[in-house]
Amino acid sequence: MIASADISRARGPRWNIASWLYISPLVLVLIPFFVMPILVVLVASFMEHDGFGGMIAHFTLENYASIFTASLTWKLYLSTIKFAVLTWGLTLVIGFWIAYFLVFHVRNQLLAIGLFLLCTVPFWTSNIIRMISWIPLLGKNGLVNAGLISTGLIDQPLEFLLFSDFAVVVAYTHQLTIFMIVPIFNAMSRIDKRTLEAARDAGASRFEIMRHIVVPLSRNGVALGSIFVLSIVMGDFFVVKVMSGGGSASVVSALFEDIGVLQYPPAAAAAVVLLLVVVVMIALILRTVDVRKEIAR
């Protein structure tokens, strides 16, 4: 078997009917529900609109021109990217150390799996509900303010806790850290513990083990987690809308406003630009790692 696999590798990939049969359900979903919708959006972005929800099939670059000339666009992207970077940094740091703790510090494997599940359970409940659940804590009369006042640290309730950029980042981190923990946990639990022991026996300090073994071998997990976190934050409008109390906007929330007034072609153009930005970001991450290595060892 090994010999035949080597031969097929030497010849390079071939057309393989069985493989295409296996992949056909995926393709049958991707073509009508990803490729075609994106093409429709692309076409719509070059159309004129009559201002009443109608689209006129007449080629124009007006929609793109107005996006790139509006200073609002740059502000929106700046604000969205600010949230994305803050959330990414926080989820990466928290997620990495939690995964590290579970894999390398908790010695009882059953306990490690139990604690891991404890982290993942909230992921299986509604995101919207989890976001709303910050209201009784962070609100003006919420628990955090009440606690701080009763300890005498402050005498006025802190206003910035809820309906602010702070609240947006808190909600994102709350929701998305799990997207970092799971792939990093997966990558780390595949590190052979004997490698670490060998390094320790060879006299490596714990910092050196971290730098030369754990970090390089968790890289795929970090990349996968980053893809999830960045693409979700870039595509979100719900958290920004609710948690900022309308004070901040994101690229998608502006797009949503356009849809609300049935301005399809400008919204489509904004969507195309956003999609390109996200794809470039993800492509840069994919350049650093081979996600498919996760399967083809």
Add this chain to the structure above:
Amino acid sequence: MRATPVPIVRFPRTARRVAVYRDENKRPWTFWVLAALFTAYVLALYGPMLCIYVLSFQDVRGGLVFPMKGLSLHWFVDLFTQVRTGDVKGGFERSILLAIGVTVLTVVGSFMAGLAFRNRFKGDGIVFYLMIGSLVAPGLVLGIGVGLLFQYLGLQASWYTSALGAHLSWTLPFGVLVMFAVMSRFDRAWEEAARDLGATRWQIIRMVVVPILAPGIVAVALFGFTLSYDEFSRTLQTSGPLNTLPLEIWSMTLNVTSPSLYALGTVTTLASFLIIGVCLGAIALMQKRRSNQLGRQ
């Protein structure tokens, strides 16, 4: 791995200390720091949610923040009887049905795609990058695309056609990635052994691959169910005239400022926990059966 080998003679003292620490089984200081981080994370994860569950059991005087006013099931009754809170019951049913459909299709599709992606074949790169694109495309953008496509084709958007497809375009790539992680632990020697013993392709899948990967397949099912049950931005433009539960919750967050919002949170979380419980029970049962079989040999 580019780990620079550290000669043991350079750190004889460290090496000795490590040996001692292993004998005594003493925890390094980082254990306590990370344990504290983990505890803080779990508290931050569950704390806010517990707050809203508690607050949903207030009586009619209840508000959105602490202190608790009375104790009753008033807001649960309110949730299912009041017209102003929308069609919660219908949304709940539709969301469950949709999630079940998405789960079945996701499990089948991602299992098959996972099998296919183990080999290189011509065109695999295109499918893989389309899949990543579908995964990272902002949900609202994709929803708009699907909505416009259905409009253009003259089809009526509904939760069981367009929303189903829109959900699959996100759950299926996600499921395939989880499948990658699951299958990376699968030793192909087992499959080859079965083939050498004369098993057909279908027998190999049914009697070797599926039983071994079963826990991972249940995990994919759990992901599929939750991602669909909770999906908001992809549903917004694709659900047609009838709302799913996340859309009901969304409109409630904009209109309702009473604890019935929290009651809804409690109800949906209970539903999620029920499903997680069933899935984990299934995994535990499978593991037990497998270890029994191993024990018998």
